[in-house]
Amino acid sequence: MIKTLTAAALATCLSAPAWAFDVSAMTDGERDAFRAEIRAYLLDNPEVIFEAVDIAEQRKAEAQTAGDEQLLADNAAAIFDDGFSWVGGNPDGDITVVEFMDYRCGYCRKAHDEVAELVERDGNIKFIVKEFPILGEASLTSTRFALAVRLVAGEEAYKPAYDALITMTSDMSEPVLRRLANTLEVDADAVLARMNDPEIDRQISKTRALAQVLKINGTPTFVMGTELVRGYVPLDTMQQIVATERGEG
Incomplete structure (x- = not known):
């Protein structure tokens, strides 16, 4: 019964927005089983971890690029025309x-x-x-x-x-x-x-x-x-x- 509930909960978690799944509503047993299911899934599919890391790094790089572009735009005069360089x-x-x-x-x-x-x-x-x-x-x-x-x-x-x-x-x-x-x-x-x-x-x-x-x-x-x-x-x-x-x- 717990495993069935956990599998359903895992499917809901992966397919729905974060706010739609309330882990706190689980019983202690359901929560432990849920965690075990996630661990087992990641052990069976380790490539998911690397994919997540790649996505995180990509998002970090994109944020860095956007931040740098704004810094350059805000300081263009000092960078390109400071009058002494x-x-x-x-x-x-x-x-x-x-x-x-x-x-x-x-x-x-x-x-x-x-x-x-x-x-x-x-x-x-x-x-x-x-x-x-x-x-x-x-x-x-x-x-x-x-x-x-x-x-x-x-x-x-x-x-x-x-x-x-x-x-x-x-x-x-x-x-x-x-x-x-x-x-x-x-x-x-x-x-x-x-x-x-x-x-x-x-x-x-x-x-x-x-x-x-x-x-x-x-x-x-x-x-x-x-x-x-x-x-x-x-x-x-x-x-x-x-x-x-x-x-x-």
Whole structure:
């Protein structure tokens, strides 16, 4: 009798809205039998568990994507036109790629050449660098140096400094920075003097605040058109995302 009631209850539970089935109305015996039936069913059909997990993960990903899209829309001006982040590639490109990066991040280094290849091959991508030092004092010093080079020597000097710093593994001592400045053919004394400039503090603070709003806590993180991409992705994946953003994928 209990098994018959339990089977009927299970069928009702699976086919009706959650509010239509009241487990609390069962007797203790019926409830125990009901649980046993569910357990037996799952043991006989374990694929149901994996299917449920997949559905849960899909829903979680969809919610994350929707949340990211709203964050990007709400903060578009700060992301794409903050007035201080370096802009490369094609300034009039139809797709904008923004990278939050740290010079001491291994995955940023791995992504560096691939991002450069993406921008060069495509020819119609606007590329924006967000200096986001989060990996310690060497990261912060590297960012201060890059931004000081830009303040002292202008836009054209920034990119060579950026490219050089992303490959450096040595300490960021003053002699090292002087040698780098000399290699870049910029005034070393002027650059070192500007590294603690209030304008540099402002830029770093603004980017950190934006990252916090966007819930970015790691590097690299990319904004590619309307998509927020957290973490490293290879060149072919970046190309696919760009194609999708253009409606080609």
